[in-house]
Amino acid sequence: MFNQALIQHLESFIPLKENEKALFEDKFVSRLVKRKEKILTAGEVCKQYTFIVKGCFRMYGVDDKGFEHNIQFAAENDWIADISSFYTQKTSQLNIEALEASELLQIKQQDLFFLFTNVPKLNRIFKVMIEHKYIELQNRVLQNFSSTAEQRYLGFLEQYPHLSNRLPNTQIASYLGITPEFLSKVRKNIQSKA
Amino acid sequence: MFNQALIQHLESFIPLKENEKALFEDKFVSRLVKRKEKILTAGEVCKQYTFIVKGCFRMYGVDDKGFEHNIQFAAENDWIADISSFYTQKTSQLNIEALEASELLQIKQQDLFFLFTNVPKLNRIFKVMIEHKYIELQNRVLQNFSSTAEQRYLGFLEQYPHLSNRLPNTQIASYLGITPEFLSKVRKNIQSKA
DNA sequence: ATCTACCCTTAACCTAGATTAAGAAATCAG
DNA sequence: CTGATTTCTTAATCTAGGTTAAGGGTAGAT
CATH class of the missing domain: 1.10.10 (Arc Repressor Mutant, subunit A)
Incomplete structure (x- = not known):
């Protein structure tokens, strides 16, 4: 039985057919992580795009003095990945760490690209998703300035x-x-x- | 004769056919602006996506004390728009102003959406473009923190x-x-x- | 060519937020 | 349930960067 949280999330953008859902079932891998466990460590390439079923994560960088700086949080029904590293396949400067014991669904880059080809509407969904992420980040920049x-x-x-x-x-x-x-x-x- | 700068820029992503180029010619409008002229004012909706043929722009917000904060610059062969306002069609909090006398090509939201439908590869181009913009913005956030x-x-x-x-x-x-x-x-x- | 508006720099003084230290409270893992 | 770890708070002192003011330089418009 496939996880309803992901399907519901995707269908909040565009309805999916049964065979499309089956493709997702095939490509997303379920995973449990403990509090403080990292799903991405700076210096590695971000190979997975992660959907959070339950729990909470932070993405952070470490400066030259060793201080950590949180860039974003993500919880249930949200996605997290270092988009920069994921798309360029260059090593990431960022870490992603569980703030609580969490349950997630992950897809590898090549499998996501397979889905982009075989479920074309996924392109639209991910285009809208990254637009939202961009807007969120821009608001963050604006807010940091102005206060x-x-x-x-x-x-x-x-x-x-x-x-x-x-x-x-x-x-x-x-x-x-x-x-x-x-x-x-x-x-x-x-x-x-x- | 259509502007080569835009075509060259787009073809740096994916080659275009002659009839596709013709569609662009139809929908993009050329415009000259003076130094200090604004092409977007806070409080308005961002109705145009702008390609810069020549010149230089800044996008900035104004805080509650009246101070201006530049969010990004853009020059030749780059795009500028308040992506948030453009896609949501809500009023923008940002201003876009020419720092030099400039020459640009603009497309209205509805015309861009028309092109998204009629030149499907444009979706891919704009998806990659916004990914780049996202990465640039994330680097900016990182850099602001760490220094x-x-x-x-x-x-x-x-x-x-x-x-x-x-x-x-x-x-x-x-x-x-x-x-x-x-x-x-x-x-x-x-x-x-x- | 020149006048005007903007731009760059210096310096004296001022404040938001950092640093350090240390004790009390809350939360987690076994 | 309990010890260990993390978290929250307070307070004293310190510093990066802001503010104000003012002179000289540079570039744009006419």
């Missing part, structure tokens, strides 16, 4: 209410580009206003 | 050598997220090292 740490934190709470009470503050701080200590100060300051 | 202003400036010089000696420092500062005064300090500091 103090407090404004960015409030923006984050608004944009990711389902994640904000699920992620440790230390991970949120890393996403916002500030230290956990300063986030603590910011939170205190917000509370004293309310 | 001091000096490192980011050096990274900018490396990544955009053709633009760095063409743009006023004040625009570069806005891209890097620092003040022109501080960029001046950074430049001085770099020189005294060399």
